[in-house]
Amino acid sequence: MSRKVSHYIGGRWVASLSGREHPDLDPWTGQPLAQVASGEAEDARLAVEAAHAAFAGWAELLPGDRQLIFLRAADILVRRDAEIVALLAAETGCGAHFARVQLGFSASLLRQAAGLAYAPTGQILPSNLPGTRALAVRRPVGVVAAIAPWNAALTLAGRAVVGPLALGNTVVLKPSEESPITGGTIWAEIFAEAGLPPGVLNVITHASGDAGVIAEELVTHPRVRRINFTGSTVTGRRLAELAARHLKRPVLQLSGHNSLIVLADADLDYAIEAAAYGAFVHQGEVCMCARRILVERPIAEEFTARFTAKVASLPVGDPRDPSTVVGPLINKWALSLVSRRVEEAVALGARLLTGGTSDPPCYPPTLLTDVPREAEIAFEETFGPVALLEIVEDRDQAVERANDSRYGLTAGILTGNTYQGLDLARRLEVGIVHINDQPVNDEPQMPFGGLKDSGWGRFGLGFAAEDFTELQWATLRDAPRDFPF
Secondary structure, eight states: OOOEEOEEETTEEEOOTTOOEEEEEOTTTOOEEEEEEOOOHHHHHHHHHHHHHHHHHHHTSOHHHHHHHHHHHHHHHHHTHHHHHHHHHHHHOOOHHHHHHHHHHHHHHHHHHHHHTTSOOEEEEOOSSTTEEEEEEEEEOSEEEEEOOSTTHHHHHHHHHHHHHHTTOEEEEEOOTTOTIIIIIHHHHHHHHHTOOTTSEEEOOOOTTOHHHHHHHHHHOTTEEEEEEESOHHHHHHHHHHHHHTTOEEEEEOOOOEEEEEOTTSOHHHHHHHHHHHHHGGGGOSTTSEEEEEEEHHHHHHHHHHHHHHHHTSOBSOTTSTTOSBOOOSSHHHHHHHHHHHHHHHHTTOEEEEOOOOBTTBOOOEEEESOOTTSGGGTSOOOSSEEEEEEESSHHHHHHHHHSSSEESEEEEEOSOHHHHHHHHHHSOSSEEEETSOSOOOOTTSOBOOEETTEESOBSTTTTHHHHEEEEEEEEESSOOOOOO
């Protein structure tokens, strides 16, 4: 056991009040990576109170002082680059390429957040009342509860906390039980070293099965004014219902069943490379991954043959090996779900082009075609290295099939005519479209979020103020006002 992971509350590393702990397992070896504090509702309550106590001081901190903290945090993150790459592999099965994608995003996130300290906080509004000056002023909301997933642990935990912090809020972060370090305490370590005042960021870890207890405490606590959540639609819906009962506005980034449309005029070599990356990066455990690849009929035969060969050649194995593309799935339940859904699809008549045989702790890169619409894998998000290939007659049918989903997160369109791509993009019922790229893209300043069952609200530093500040209308009189009585 190489590590002991505690809660971070009020600037101190503390054990759970119950004294309980649980192991954090390496998905490749199955061996314990760390012993982790098993939090409960009372631990979360203490974290919220610590965040509330720190709020006033943090909100009033001079912008230059706040900016320096984020810049120092970026430097610390970069300095710990190799350590974090190793931790991401050991804790989440993340290969070196995607680990460095996460590191690059996180460093950029911190540096861009430093600029928010000097962002305008309001505007002057015209008034019809003589002698009145009206202002619309943005103010931090207070305590923000951030609930982050395991699949891109460093990036998604960073996204959950950095924007709210940069706008003057304090945060309680609940990482997934699968990534308490890379999705939780690593951020507390970095910010503590950077000089973040005690209580401004707090982290509560928990064992499997206890997420709901802590989430309920965070959502219902009267000191918590905003919630952000990245995860499944099922859990997001429950959180939204609970938040609504307490009149709290959540930001939800939920599941996706994303399409990559390959039109007949696309560069075929490029399309094959893009589709392989978009479907199988981080063994398909990314909400943005291309689950359905819709290929226009004139190029379908050649694309299918070449893409199948490409998928079959992707290296599988130890995430610490730099050549590995498809590493272990996060746990045995995830592996079992992927296996079951592929087997069900084949039993219902789908054709297996490559892969399809579980090899624990990995699942091979798998390509299915002729998948019946009633198969679960045809309509439910499946976190794993599986893509569905479908032939469409024309671009109109491609749009129709892409929109035939209750999800609306992201999509890609590959075409030789970018204007045609933009026209199709306007018809897609998704929050994000990438023309001549696959769907797995994000930048800290972009409005990231989906439509339909993929959530509401937008992450992204350029848009964070919409959800993580309150807008106050204030007026000033420079002369007495006449009153009728």
